[in-house]
Amino acid sequence: MSSGARSATPIGDLLHLRAARVVPGGIYGHTDASMLWSGAPKFVKRAQGCRFWDADGREYIDLMCSWGPILHGHGHPVVEEAVARQASQVDCGNAPTAAFVELAELFVDTVEHADWAMFAKNGTDVVTLATGLARARTGKQIILTPEGSHHGRLPPRYTSERTSASDRLHRTVFRFNDLTSVEERLIAHSGNVAGVLVPAFLHNAGEDQELPHPEFVRGLRRLCDIYDAVLIVDDVRAGFRLTNGCSWEQFGVEPDLSAWSKAIANGYPISALLGTDAMREVARTVFIAGSFWMSGVPMAAAIATINVLNADDGLGRMRDRGEQLVQGLREQADRYGLGVRVTGPVTMPYLRFIDDADLAVTERWAAEVANGGVFLHPRHNWFISTAHTVADIDHILEASDRAFSVIAGRM
């Protein structure tokens, strides 16, 4: 007979076993927590505000915000009320709803460089559309992107030897914050660079994040003008967490196109491409469509999300909470004599331990933070929402302090 102890397998692990039978790899993409520490939340059962509960009912304060989309916390009443109102009329219809027009007008009013908007579902949709428009407008082919920069997942990335040659055609890389490397590429591919696709800031997975230097941003605009290349800001991840407009407005720079998704509708599925009048005519010639792109509910959600952000000084509050978190983390690490780097905007911070090439220490720390009821990721930046209160950040800092103490004790 076995002992009286119950050997209950966690529900999350049982779900993962079931998933592995009917989904290649069980879970795929960035939401796969099965490679994280044992006990990491593989499935989500419920979420409210800045908290979620995993399949086993374990509660976490959430620093991932569903990898960006949740800007005002789950179930924000103003957003949900707009959603319910639109859903009671029509979501996916034969044609757009009035919300389509209203959202485009709101984006044009809100984002300085935007004279027009188009909507899709994935960030990848609008990044792909943007690079296509750049090629169509200029009649040129090459798109420059920073080394290691992420701009969507289609075409999918295979193990390297299997990558289709055509998947990588017409991309050439430069070094972020290094204008000389950009100009070198422009000269090397003389007359054939259609555009420069650049993230609001560099947020490569598992690396220190890098904010753009103002002279880099302004220089990039100038180089694009000189070489007749289209400047595309990929604001899919950062949009509405740095400013109330395009992330590069703070530098006084207006891109030709900006790509948005994630946070713009507080978790409802939509992406947007915004452009200037100079890009309007070529955008008009494109035939592009998706089955659910005109659905009214995500558009109503986006209108409410943007209005809540603006009415409520959401950005100021996110920045204050981010400052509180980042300063607290740095003080704690110093106190324990642990070398860490906290990088990126305070509203999208990332912490890793120095001399931790494989991030093993960073992951052990994240696992200890999770033991304290806070979920953050050891290989990807985190996200602050307007739903995080001072008390929530205090709670997070208690968990992080305990986690630092465990790491310090082990080292």
Add this chain to the structure above:
Amino acid sequence: MSSGARSATPIGDLLHLRAARVVPGGIYGHTDASMLWSGAPKFVKRAQGCRFWDADGREYIDLMCSWGPILHGHGHPVVEEAVARQASQVDCGNAPTAAFVELAELFVDTVEHADWAMFAKNGTDVVTLATGLARARTGKQIILTPEGSHHGRLPPRYTSERTSASDRLHRTVFRFNDLTSVEERLIAHSGNVAGVLVPAFLHNAGEDQELPHPEFVRGLRRLCDIYDAVLIVDDVRAGFRLTNGCSWEQFGVEPDLSAWSKAIANGYPISALLGTDAMREVARTVFIAGSFWMSGVPMAAAIATINVLNADDGLGRMRDRGEQLVQGLREQADRYGLGVRVTGPVTMPYLRFIDDADLAVTERWAAEVANGGVFLHPRHNWFISTAHTVADIDHILEASDRAFSVIAGRM
């Protein structure tokens, strides 16, 4: 002074004028009704069951089903109850929900060839994933598709001279229902054909639809086996309107991969790629993800949609209503001495007038049908839903009869 008559511009036209200022072309993609007859519904205000109301409150019986997604009518109570239940817990979370596992299991149970499922948002996402997996599995490059066949809109289609050469790389066409043309391509590109991507039936815009011959379907499977090419059925448009499984099950043929979207969640945004065990390992190696791909609500909606279809003999009822419609239309046209062709599956029929190359007569007829309170498209197949009743089809046939009589009177 003007006369007492009100010159009220329709609300839909006012919305379109506003849209034209902030969206290139006003409305884009297939939902753009501004190129149809004057008064065609450009914006949708409300929808319920198989009816919708345009921005000006004009009621239509809907034969477009939002271009496919609406399988059980808008606001189906079982689907909406599942949606409300999931939404009250979590939609877009940090990780998948139990609905992710349950939907994958349901697809594997429902679709004969499927040993696994993956989910995304757009039909294009899963078609692109499918062609990528075919290339990765075979180490070959070329994808064969039928002439004129539609398999998604990304990369976007530009005016021809502006199309990027790379957008068209590695696609080669054959003639649908012509096995010889397939084998010719396989031989011409000896050893480099990764896959054959083929729609459930040929539904090119503005053309007569073409059902596959059983010997073509079976021959295609055989050729793919001989030449080690991956057989991909694009069931994005037809899925669950021809059978309760993959559309080619009726021929006893199992593809290696099938791509799904549109009808699978009754309007909620989701797409699916289904595959066999032979494709599982390569699918496991792909890193692919989208911001909203793991959202629980569309998955809960899909589970309910599939269960409703199966519990309720939805397919049988759609086929009966389709037969009623198609037979009625043919009888009416005969009676008026008008030459028309009604093609495709009865659940996804399309009517056009013969000797009507630019479809001008077909469009005039559709405009007259719309005057009778029924919306159908003159250049795209229609869709029957399980919400269409015998009385609804009777109503549609009254409108079509009146429209035929107008056309007959004019000719």
